[in-house]
Structure formats: structure tokens, C-alpha cells
Amino acid sequence: MSIFGKLSFKDQAFKLRENAILDAATSVLGTKGYDLMTMDDVAGAVGISKPSLYKHFKSKEDLVGEALIRLIDGAVDFLAQLDNTLSPKGKLAALLEWALRVRLDGGLPFLPSTSAHVRDMLMRNLKYVTRVLKLNGQIEKLVLAAQKNGELDAALPSDVILFSYYARTCDPAVEYLQRFSKMSNEDIVRHMLQVAFDGFHPAS
Known part of the structure; x- marks a missing residue:
């Protein structure tokens, strides 16, 4: 029910x-x-x-906090529903694809702003902070597991990978491509995933 x-x-x-x-x-x-x-x-x-x-x-702060909590809850729910046979990197890729599609449909990125005021406002929202810490812990475990099994470079500090991953969820290239290129959303997602995990190297 x-x-x-x-x-x-x-x-x-x-x-x-x-x-x-x-x-x-x-x-x-x-x-x-x-x-x-x-x-x-x-x-x-x-x-x-x-x-x-x-x-x-x-208040506006309360409203924005709830909107972002809903986004984080959506990400946590999405991760929970992923096929357990997916590798750690596969789960990271699937979550990033979900986040990119949310944005292309008019949604928000995981990191909503570089504004110090907005960051301070969100850090005062205990409900939001609790949700973010939960999602961060899950993504960090996937990063470490992917490094351990050789899917991601173990020589890189895990924090570099983790925060670069977050940055991909709010990369302004997504909006630029949607607005100014002739690509479909499907192509934008596919290319952004390739850049996120393989850089600019030719696809193997």
C-alpha cells in the first residue's frame, strides 16, 4: 500500500x-x-x-532544504534498488547516469551551489546533513571497492575520486550541451559518462 x-x-x-x-x-x-x-x-x-x-x-531556507533532501533521498533509493551483480564502478556509473538524467529533466545537482551562504544554510539543516552523510558514505564505499578491485586507479587518493565524482553531477557542461549542441539527452548522458570515467582517451 x-x-x-x-x-x-x-x-x-x-x-x-x-x-x-x-x-x-x-x-x-x-x-x-x-x-x-x-x-x-x-x-x-x-x-x-x-x-x-x-x-x-x-521559509525559503526550509523549502530549499526539503527540495534537496528529496533529491538525496531519491539517490539513496536508486542505489538501494540497483542490481547487486553490478560491480562497484557499475553502480557508480548507474548513479551518475541517474543524476545526469535528473538534471536534464530540470532537476538539481547533488552539489547545489558554490555559494558560501547556501552551504552554511544547508549545514544548519540537520535533516539534510544526515541524508548527505548517508549518501556520501555509500558512494565512498563504492569508490574504495572499485579501487580495491582495479576498476579505478588505486594510486589516486579516494577523496580525489569522490569529490571529482560529485563535481560530475553538477558539471555545467550538461546545461551547455543541452542548450547549445544538437545532441539528444541520451547522447549527452553517454558522452558525459565516458568523460567522467575514461577522460578524453579513445574508447577501448
Whole structure:
């Protein structure tokens, strides 16, 4: 039974509106960024009043935090559903592919901003920090396992691989290719995965 099957009609409507708000916030964040985004923007995108929006989220910080928590939860759920026969590198590639497709569909990257203000805001959100630490631990284990079995260069510090991997999830090349090249999203994903794991060397 889904979560909605356990809720009253009123609660279901509230939850559906909350998801619509998070979708709108994600879209506005993707186009305007955190600093320029306003609660009026989000309310207008959903088609509700600002007081109605504040019934769900008490501040912009709260709203953005929940949008990013939803993204991290999606990544954790995706990892949990992967075939256990996949190698560590295969799982890393699958997760990166998922993250790239999320972005190409208008979603957010794992690392939402280089802004110190946004970083500080997120670090004050205990719920967000807890989720990020969980995802980071899972990805770090995959990196170490891939190094141990020879899929990734064991001579590289694992942190270099780990943070380079995160950087690939928010590489601006994705948006540039989508906007200015004639490539399909499928081709963009395929080429970005090749660059992430094989660099610019010819495919073997």
C-alpha cells in the first residue's frame, strides 16, 4: 500500500500540493538560483497564494532544504534498488547516469551551489546533513571497492575520486550541451559518462 493509501483525503491533497511546491521550487532554483529565487516565484509557479505556501514551508531556507533532501533521498533509493551483480564502478556509473538524467529533466545537482551562504544554510539543516552523510558514505564505499578491485586507479587518493565524482553531477557542461549542441539527452548522458570515467582517451 502506498503512503497515500494510509492518508485521509485532506492529508492526501496536502501532500500532493507539497510535492507540487517542491517541483516548482526545483524548477525555479534550476533557472534563477537560490539568491534570486523568491517565495512569490514558487507560489506563482504552483498557482497558490503565498500564505498557502507558508502553510507548507515556513521559509525559503526550509523549502530549499526539503527540495534537496528529496533529491538525496531519491539517490539513496536508486542505489538501494540497483542490481547487486553490478560491480562497484557499475553502480557508480548507474548513479551518475541517474543524476545526469535528473538534471536534464530540470532537476538539481547533488552539489547545489558554490555559494558560501547556501552551504552554511544547508549545514544548519540537520535533516539534510544526515541524508548527505548517508549518501556520501555509500558512494565512498563504492569508490574504495572499485579501487580495491582495479576498476579505478588505486594510486589516486579516494577523496580525489569522490569529490571529482560529485563535481560530475553538477558539471555545467550538461546545461551547455543541452542548450547549445544538437545532441539528444541520451547522447549527452553517454558522452558525459565516458568523460567522467575514461577522460578524453579513445574508447577501448
